Amino acid sequence: xxxxxxxxxxxxxxxxxxxxxxxxxxxxxxxxxxxxxxxxxxxxxxxxxxxxxxxxxxxxxxxxxxxxxxxxxxxxxxxxxxxxxxxxxxxxxxxxxxxxxxxxxxxxxxxxxxxxxxxxxxxxxxxxxxxxxxxxxxxxxxxxxxxxxxxxxxxxxxxxxxxxxxxxxxxxxxxxxxxxxxxxxxxxxxxxxxxxxxxxxxxxxxxxxxxxxxxxxxxxxxxxxxxxxxxxxxxxxxxxxxxxxxxxxxxxxxxxxxxxxxxxxxxxxxxxxxxxxxxxxxxxxxxxxxxxxxxxxxxxxxxxxxxxxxxxxxxxxxxxxxxxxxxxxxxxxxxxxxxxxxxxxxxxxxxxxxxxxxxxxxxxxxxxxxxxxxxxxxxxxxxxxxxxxxxxxxxxxxxxxxxx
Amino acid sequence: xxxxxxxxxxxxxxxxxxxxxxxxxxxxxxxxxxxxxxxxxxxxxxxxxxxxxxxxxxxxxxxxxxxxxxxxxxxxxxxxxxxxxxxxxxxxxxxxxxxxxxxxxxxxxxxxxxxxxxxxxxxxxxxxxxxxxxxxxxxxxxxxxxxxxxxxxxxxxxxxxxxxxxxxxxxxxxxxxxxxxxxxxxxxxxxxxxxxxxxxxxxxxxxxxxxxxxxxxxxxxxxxxxxxxxxxxxxxxxxxxxxxxxxxxxxxxxxxxxxxxxxxxxxxxxxxxxxxxxxxxxxxxxxxxxxxxxxxxxxxxxxxxxxxxxxxxxxxxxxxxxxxxxxxxxxxxxxxxxxxxxxxxxxxxxxxxxxxxxxxxxxxxxxxxxxxxxxxxxxxxxxxxxxxxxxxxxxxxxxxxxxx
Numbered sequence: 001x002x003x004x005x006x007x008x009x010x011x012x013x014x015x016x017x018x019x020x021x022x023x024x025x026x027x028x029x030x031x032x033x034x035x036x037x038x039x040x041x042x043x044x045x046x047x048x049x050x051x052x053x054x055x056x057x058x059x060x061x062x063x064x065x066x067x068x069x070x071x072x073x074x075x076x077x078x079x080x081x082x083x084x085x086x087x088x089x090x091x092x093x094x095x096x097x098x099x100x101x102x103x104x105x106x107x108x109x110x111x112x113x114x115x116x117x118x119x120x121x122x123x124x125x126x127x128x129x130x131x132x133x134x135x136x137x138x139x140x141x142x143x144x145x146x147x148x149x150x151x152x153x154x155x156x157x158x159x160x161x162x163x164x165x166x167x168x169x170x171x172x173x174x175x176x177x178x179x180x181x182x183x184x185x186x187x188x189x190x191x192x193x194x195x196x197x198x199x200x201x202x203x204x205x206x207x208x209x210x211x212x213x214x215x216x217x218x219x220x221x222x223x224x225x226x227x228x229x230x231x232x233x234x235x236x237x238x239x240x241x242x243x244x245x246x247x248x249x250x251x252x253x254x255x256x257x258x259x260x261x262x263x264x265x266x267x268x269x270x271x272x273x274x275x276x277x278x279x280x281x282x283x284x285x286x287x288x289x290x291x292x293x294x295x296x297x298x299x300x301x302x303x304x305x306x307x308x309x310x311x312x313x314x315x316x317x318x319x320x321x322x323x324x325x326x327x328x329x330x331x332x333x334x335x336x337x338x339x340x341x342x343x344x345x346x347x348x349x350x351x352x353x354x355x356x357x358x359x360x361x362x363x364x365x366x367x368x369x370x371x372x373x374x375x376x377x378x379x380x381x382x383x384x385x386x387x388x389x390x391x392x393x394x395x396x397x398x399x400x401x402x403x404x
Numbered sequence: 405x406x407x408x409x410x411x412x413x414x415x416x417x418x419x420x421x422x423x424x425x426x427x428x429x430x431x432x433x434x435x436x437x438x439x440x441x442x443x444x445x446x447x448x449x450x451x452x453x454x455x456x457x458x459x460x461x462x463x464x465x466x467x468x469x470x471x472x473x474x475x476x477x478x479x480x481x482x483x484x485x486x487x488x489x490x491x492x493x494x495x496x497x498x499x500x501x502x503x504x505x506x507x508x509x510x511x512x513x514x515x516x517x518x519x520x521x522x523x524x525x526x527x528x529x530x531x532x533x534x535x536x537x538x539x540x541x542x543x544x545x546x547x548x549x550x551x552x553x554x555x556x557x558x559x560x561x562x563x564x565x566x567x568x569x570x571x572x573x574x575x576x577x578x579x580x581x582x583x584x585x586x587x588x589x590x591x592x593x594x595x596x597x598x599x600x601x602x603x604x605x606x607x608x609x610x611x612x613x614x615x616x617x618x619x620x621x622x623x624x625x626x627x628x629x630x631x632x633x634x635x636x637x638x639x640x641x642x643x644x645x646x647x648x649x650x651x652x653x654x655x656x657x658x659x660x661x662x663x664x665x666x667x668x669x670x671x672x673x674x675x676x677x678x679x680x681x682x683x684x685x686x687x688x689x690x691x692x693x694x695x696x697x698x699x700x701x702x703x704x705x706x707x708x709x710x711x712x713x714x715x716x717x718x719x720x721x722x723x724x725x726x727x728x729x730x731x732x733x734x735x736x737x738x739x740x741x742x743x744x745x746x747x748x749x750x751x752x753x754x755x756x757x758x759x760x761x762x763x764x765x766x767x768x769x770x771x772x773x774x775x776x777x778x779x780x781x782x783x784x785x786x787x788x789x790x791x792x793x794x795x796x797x798x799x800x801x802x803x804x805x806x807x808x
Contacts, residue, residue, distance in 0.1 A: 039590075129550040132589070136540070136547035143540035146533040185536070186443075 004031050004100035004334045007090060009080050010265075011037035011065055012045065013319035014298025014326070015105030019073055020388060021327030028072040031334060034099075036092060038079040040065055042388075043128045045107075046316050047381070049166055052125050052134040052257070053173030054181075055355060060397060062128055068389040080106060083271035085291045101293050101330050104268060104280070105323075108299040108314070111261035117235040122258040125166055137255050138177075142185040152238075154252025156192045159240055161232055162260025163198035164205065165351055168215060170259055171196045172353035175222035195225045195251060197242055199260070202228055204351065204359075211359040214369050218353045232260075262314070264300040276302050281311075284341035286326045293333070295326045303342065318344050320384065350377040408435050408504035408738045411494060413484050414669075415441035415469055416449065417723040418702025418730075419509030423477055424792060425731030432476040435738060440496060442483040444469055446792075447532045449511075450720050451785070453570055456529050456538040456661070457577030458585075459759060464801060466532055472793040484510060487675035489695045505697050505734050508672060508684070509727075512703040512718070515665035521639040526662040529570055541659050542581075546589040556642075558656025560596045563644055565636055566664025567602035568609065569755055572619060574663055575600045576757035579626035599629045599655060601646055603664070606632055608755065608763075615763040618773050622757045636664075666718075668704040680706050685715075688745035690730045697737070699730045707746065722748050724788065754781040 006022065008015050019035045026033065043062040050056035065075055078092040083104065090097045110126055112118040123134045141155050148155070158174060160167050174194050182189045196203065196219070202212050203219075203226060216226060227244070234241040239252040264279040273280050273288055279302035280288050286301065288294040298319040303312045312318055325342040332339045350360030350373050358373035368376060378399040385394045410426065412419050423439045430437065447466040454460035469479055482496040487508065494501045514530055516522040527538045545559050552559070562578060564571050578598050586593045600607065600623070606616050607623075607630060620630060631648070638645040643656040668683045677684050677692055683706035684692050690705065692698040702723040707716045716722055729746040736743045754764030754777050762777035772780060782803040790798045 129547075133547045133551050136544045140540045140544045143533075143537045147537050 003029070005098060006031050006033045006101045006103070006330060006334070007097055007099040008033070008035045008103040008105060009083070009090065010105035010107055010298070011035060011039075011042045012105060012107040012298055013316045014107075014301075014323050015103065016042045016065075016068070016388065017320050017323030018103050018105060018295075018297060018326045018330070019069060021324055022330060023070045023073050025327060025331045026072070032074065033072060034074045034076060034097065035065070035069065036076045036078055036080060036090070036097070037065060038077070039128070040075075040077050041128070042068070044381070044384070045127075048125045048127070048131040049170035049259075050173050051128065051131040052123075052170055053177045054135040054138065055173045055177050058128050058132050063389065063393065063397065068393065080267060082267060083273075085272065085288075085294055088293070099293070101333055102291075102295070103326060103330065104288075104294060104296045104300055105298045105319075106265035106267055106300050108262035109265055110258060111263040112258070113261060115232055115235065117237075118232075118258060121235040121237050122161065122256045124258050125170060134255075134257055138174075139181065141254055142181045142187060145185060145187055145191070152254070154239055155254060156187065157195065157239075157251060157253040157255070158193070159195045159197060159251060159253045159256045161197050161235075161240070161256060161258045163196045163200075163203035163226065163228070164260065165349075167196060167198070167259035168203055168219070169352050170257065171219060171224055172357065173355070175219060175224050176354040176356070178223075189223070192223075193225060194223065195227060195253075197230050197232065197240070197251075198226070198228045199231050200228060207351075207359075208361055208365075208367055211361065211367055211369070215351070215353055215359050218357050222354070262299065268296075268300045285329050285339040286322060286342050287329070287339075295330060297322050297326045303344070305344075312344055315349070316384070317347060317349075320387065321345060350380060352377050407433070409502060410435050410437045410505045410507070410734060410738070411501055411503040412437070412439045412507040412509060413487070413494065414509035414511055414702070415439060415443075415446045416509060416511040416702055417720045418511075418705075418727050419507065420446045420469075420472070420792065421724050421727030422507050422509060422699075422701060422730045422734070423473060425728055426734060427474045427477050429731060429735045430476070436478065437476060438478045438480060438501065439469070439473065440480045440482055440484060440494070440501070441469060442481070443532070444479075444481050445532070446472070448785070448788070449531075452529045452531070452535040453574035453663075454577055455532065455535040456527075456574055457581045458539040458542065459577045459581050462532050462536050467793065467797065467801065472797065484671060486671060487677075489676065489692075489698055492697065503697070505737055506695075506699070507730060507734065508692075508698060508700045508704055509702045509723075510669035510671055510704050512666035513669055514662060515667040516662070517665060519636055519639065521641075522636070522662060525639045525641050526565065526660045528662050529574060538659075538661055542578075543585065545658055546585045546591060549589060549591055549595070556658070558643055559658060560591065561599065561655060561657040561659070562597065563599045563601060563655060563657045563660045565601050565639075565644070565660060565662045567600045567604075567607035567630065567632070568664065569753075571600060571602070571663035572607055572623070573756050574661065575623060575628055576761065577759070579623060579628050580758040580760070582627075593627070596627075597629060598627065599631060599657070601634050601636065601644070601655075602630070602632045603635050604632060611755075611763075612765055612769075612771055615765065615771055615773070619755070619757055619763050622761050626758070666703065672700075672704045689733050689743040690726055690746050691733070691743075699734060701726050701730050707748070709748075716748055719753075720788070721751060721753075724791065725749060754784060756781050 041062040047061035051058045081091045110124045160171050204212050230242040230244045232242050241250050269275050280296040281302040286295050299314045329339040348362030352358045358377050360368045360373045382398045385397050445466040451465035455462045485495045514528040564575050608616050634646040634648045636646050645654050673679050684700040685706040690699050703718045733743040752766030756762040762781050764772045764777045786802045789801050
């Protein structure tokens with residue numbers, strides 16, 4: 001009897017948690033489980049803004065995959081090139097895989113909305129590599145400052161495009177980091193600008209009004225300039241152009257970080273799946289509509305909220321929850337049992353505003369601010385480490401500096 | 405009765421030690437002592453290669469000037485623009501000073517020997533600012549590496565022009581630092597090259613042959629490529645061109661560090677002093693030949709060794725020793741007493757090859773290697789801190805990790 005090949009593409013929240021759940025459910029004699037990822041580590045993408053700002057080292061926000069998978073999982077470090085669902089194969093850069101069950105968990109990539117210069121000239125908080133590059137980009141410009149006889153305009157201006165979740169969390173960390181960098185490089189804080197540029201009329205569009213006001217005050221008190229109602233028109237190597245109230249404005253900067261949009265990994269669309277806004281609109285059991293042996297989870301999956309008839313947001317929280325259902329349904333699939341439907345259980349959201357401030361709305365729309373919210377944020381991060389790797393991983397990577 | 409104005413330009417080894425010695429010798433009612441420096445700190449230039457390699461933080465290698473001067477010294481943070489010895493004035497960027505006695509201790513600047521592109525495209529280990537820029541330049545290129553789809557050729561090649569004292573000390577630190585950076589940025593050490601390019605037939609030209617061989621082996625064992633007999637022809641933004649055995653060769657690199665030549669601060673020559681190779685050939689009492697009220701110390705002074713009829717090398721050791729004589733003679737000058745001649749007391753030299761290896765020749769040309777030499781190097785550094793700021797400064801900045 002042939003053991004089925006289960007192939008999981010991507011080790012983000014969705015793929016990693018599917019793997020971890022599956023390796024508990026299936027013995028080595030029941031299936032071959034293969035996890036494919038381009039790096040040998042899993043990174044905590046909700047902490048990448050800290051890596052990018054330089055406030056938390058990337059080794060604190062990533063986990064070596066071999067440390068959390070068991071011997072019944074085969075890990076391949078390689079890059080996915082294309083998926084062929086009709087042939088049940090996946091082409092990697094260095095080999096070809098065949099599968100009986102596929103889990104697509106390829107995550108997100110930067111969405112540029114066709115804005116000229118954005119892809120070439122903006123930095124993005126996409127993964128460990130791109131985030132630590134931002135950290136070095138910022139530090140390099142500080143180091144350069146006193147070495148220029150004629151100062152380059154905007155050398156110490158740092159622009160963040162997008163004041164949604166990631167943009168605001170990054171700006172909050174940056175506001176804490178800049179004074180340290182000023183000290184490190186003998187620069188007066190008055191030489192530095194942090195500018196948050198957002199198209200919507202406020203930061204954190206969609207959030208509760210009181211939370212928005214709190215966040216705005218917290219950031220402005222630390223010197224962040226917030227420009228709302230501003231549509232980005234162009235990113236140049238030395239600055240941005242945006243439109244506000246019908247007027248074009250320009251801000252000089254060598255460092256524009258784009259945090260205003262992500263989309264599903266384009267491999268999904270290119271591989272012939274039926275897509276909706278680039279994502280696979282999954283069935284209730286998390287399978288692709290047109291293939292019974294393909295599950296999709298994480299940022300590549302569009303999960304419709306049947307009550308509101310709008311998709312759920314692509315959050316880590318939902319990816320982690322969905323991965324439990326995906327793992328259970330993969331097992332049911334190979335055992336010919338009935339599958340479960342996925343119903344997200346929204347626990348609320350907390351956005352940090354630097355290491356010592358945060359905002360959040362938790363169960364029943366209760367609002368929390370400041371210290372309480374920072375503790376809640378760390379509790380959420382720690383819960384994830386526990387789910388992923390149990391107590392050993394929690395102790396190794398967890399955030400226990402709750403009074404810091 | 406008017407108190408004489410003593411003005412000291414520059415707070416390098418020569419200027420700083422002249423100030424520290426003078427403030428002990430002269431009471432506040434005897435003279436106005438003014439020290440001028442462009443930064444509010446004094447840096448230990450013999451440790452700049454560690455700052456540049458990123459192996460020792462610059463705060464460990466600099467001293468806030470106010471921490472070592474006493475209340476009878478007036479410190480001005482400003483940049484010297486020109487000296488007018490006939491008018492007994494000094495023009496600073498923001499003010500004009502008049503003096504009765506002047507001590508010129510303006511240090512060195514990079515000598516480029518007219519090599520095309522060197523000034524524009526090479527980095528230099530000149531001061532704290534330029535050294536920490538090198539640290540960031542190196543780290544930025546590591547951070548960039550995994551963010552390029554098409555790798556820039558030579559992105560991780562680091563070229564050091566000149567295998568004299570500074571060049572070799574820097575290369576030695578870099579050889580220790582690179583493995584750490586490889587780990588930090590998930591880069592295989594085989595992707596990185598450290599290339600030392602020297603015009604002379606060996607590294608450390610002028611040093612003892614056994615020491616040269618030891619240094620060569622130590623560096624090559626750690627992966628440093630040493631190219632000797634190579635004349636630098638051009639530095640481009642993306643590499644260097646050099647000539648060896650009549651052939652032109654090119655090595656790609658985004659980071660060329662020039663450590664092959666320094667010259668006296670050009671303000672000295674521009675201010676009308678009689679110069680020899682850009683330096684003021686001082687009299688035995690360390691005064692300029694043409695002005696009785698101007699002393700010159702450190703890299704701007706050319707001190708002739710009457711035995712060999714060649715100048716002494718411009719070392720920290722000699723600058724510190726000369727500063728004692730300068731301070732004594734400044735006092736003698738304002739008191740109309742006889743001055744002393746300066747006679748360097750050469751104590752030997754130690755060059756580090758990274759934190760765990762060194763070579764040196766000490767008293768009576770005894771050669772030392774390895775661990776013993778690293779200890780000797782630290783003893784020399786610590787002696788200086790003690791001379792500069794006594795036991796408090798020694799304890800604060802000293803290097804006590806002698807078994808490290």
